[in-house]
Amino acid sequence: AALADFRPEPGTDSAVRDFTAAPALAAHTSVIAVVRTPSPEGERYVYALTVLDAVSDAERALGVTVLVGGPLVVLLTGLIAWAVTGAALRPVEVIRRELAAVTADRLGRRVPAPGGQDEMTRLARTVNDTLERLERSVTRQRQFVADASHELRNPIAAARAELELALLKEPPPETAASLGQALDSTVRLERIAADLLLLARLDAQQPPTLHLVDLSLLAAEKTARRRSARVPPTLDADDPVLVRADPGQLERLLANLLDNAQRFADSEVRVTATTDPATGTAVLEVADDGPGIPPEAAEKVFDRFARLEADRNRASGGTGLGLAIAREIARAHGGTLRVEPSPRGARLVLRLPLART
Numbered sequence: 626a627a628l629a630d631f632r633p634e635p636g637t638d639s640a641v642r643d644f645t646a647a648p649a650l651a652a653h654t655s656v657i658a659v660v661r662t663p664s665p666e667g668e669r670y671v672y673a674l675t676v677l678d679a680v681s682d683a684e685r686a687l688g689v690t691v692l693v694g695g696p697l698v699v700l701l702t703g704l705i706a707w708a709v710t711g712a713a714l715r716p717v718e719v720i721r722r723e724l725a726a727v728t729a730d731r732l733g734r735r736v737p738a739p740g741g742q743d744e745m746t747r748l749a750r751t752v753n754d755t756l757e758r759l760e761r762s763v764t765r766q767r768q769f770v771a772d773a774s775h776e777l778r779n780p781i782a783a784a785r786a787e788l789e790l791a792l793l794k795e796p797p798p799e800t801a802a803s804l805g806q807a808l809d810s811t812v813r814l815e816r817i818a819a820d821l822l823l824l825a826r827l828d829a830q831q832p833p834t835l836h837l838v839d840l841s842l843l844a845a846e847k848t849a850r851r852r853s854a855r856v857p858p859t860l861d862a863d864d865p866v867l868v869r870a871d872p873g874q875l876e877r878l879l880a881n882l883l884d885n886a887q888r889f890a891d892s893e894v895r896v897t898a899t900t901d902p903a904t905g906t907a908v909l910e911v912a913d914d915g916p917g918i919p920p921e922a923a924e925k926v927f928d929r930f931a932r933l934e935a936d937r938n939r940a941s942g943g944t945g946l947g948l949a950i951a952r953e954i955a956r957a958h959g960g961t962l963r964v965e966p967s968p969r970g971a972r973l974v975l976r977l978p979l980a981r982t
Contacts, residue, residue: 628672633661644674653678716745720752732760771825777818785811813944820946823877824929827953833871837980840866840875840907841898847879848896856890856913858883862898866907867980870958878954878962881947882911882973889915890970900979906960907979912972923964927952948973 633640644657654677662669716739723736735756738749788808792801841862848858868875886894890913897910918926925931930945948962951973955962960977 628657628659631657631659631672632670633659638662716749720749724752727756732756732763767825767828770821771829774818774822774825778815778822781811781815781818785815817944817946820944820950823950824946824953827950827957830957833874833957835869836872838868838870838872838875839864840868840909840977843872843875843879844896844898844909847876847883851883851887854887856887856892856894858887858894858896858911860896860898862896863900866898866900866909868907868958868977869980870977874954874957878951878975879909879911881951882909882975885947885973886911886913886915886971889913891915893970901976904976905979906976909975909977910972911975912967912970914970917967917969918964918971926964927962951975 631640631642639658639660641656641658644655655674656677657672657674660671660673662671716737720736723734727734735753736749738753739746785808788804788811792804792808795801796804841864844860844862848860851858883894883896893914895910895912897908897912899908900906901908927948929949931949952962955975955977958977960975962973962975965972965974
C-alpha cells in the first residue's frame, strides 16, 4: 500500500526516491527504485530497495575527517610553507643585516655570498662589487682632501707671512685696510685647511694615542684661558673625571665646543664635567644661553660645513667644521657627542668611557 502511488512519470521507465515508510526502516536511510516493464498480462512494476547505512557512515566519517583534519592540514601546510620560505629568504636577511652595518667608517664590510650560481649568490656578488666601488671612491676622495689640505698649508702660511710683513712696514691707510682684510681671509683659509687635514686623519681611522686624562683638569685649564672672552665660561666639575684619550684631540674637542658656545651665547657659558656611574661614562656638558639649536637641526649641526640660518647672520660665524671635528674625535675615542634638550640656549653633551684604574 505504501508503494501504490509510486510510479514512473509518464514518458519515463523508472523513478527513485527515499523510503522510510516501513517501521523497521525508520532508523535507516533507504532508497527505493521502481521500473516499469511490459508483460503479456500488461504493465508490471518491479521495486528494489537498498539500505544506505554504509554510505551514511562513510559520509559522517568523511565529515569528521574534514572538520578535524582540515585545520591540521592547513596548519601543517602553513608551517611547511613558512619553513621553506624562511630558509629561502635567510640569505636575504643576512645580506640586509650586513648592509645595515655598513657606514662611512666601516666601508670594508662585505656580505656573505652563498655557494652556487643561483639568484641569491649573484645578488650577494653584485652587492659586494658595489661596496668595493664605493669604498674605492670614498678612499680616493678622502685621500684627495688630505693631500690638498697638506699641500695648501705651506702656500697659505707663506702668504700669511708676506701679508704680516707688509703690514709691519706701515703702508698707507687704504693699503693697510686691504692688507688686513686679505690677512683675515688668509687666516680663515689656513684654519679651514688645518680642519680638513684633521678630518681626513680622523676619517682614516688612525687609532688615537691614549693617555690618562683628567677631564675636569682639562676643562679647568681651557676655561681659565678664556676669562677675558666676551662671555667667559664658568666651570662646575667633579674631581677627578678620568678617561683614556689623546690629550691633544680632547683639547681640540673642548675648544671647538667652547668656541661654538661663546660665539652664540648672550651672557653665559657653562661647562660641567661629571661621572655617570650607572653607565660608566664621563660626561662633559657645554651649554650657553644663546638662540639654541632647533630640534630638527640637532643632527645637521654635526654635518661638515653645516651652517644654520643663525650662523649666516653672524659676522663671526665659524667654518662649519668645528662640531663635525668634535663628533669625529668623540667617535674615535668610543664616545658620543649629541645635542640634548635645554630650557634655554644650546646644550652639547660629550660622553666618554671612564678610565679603568
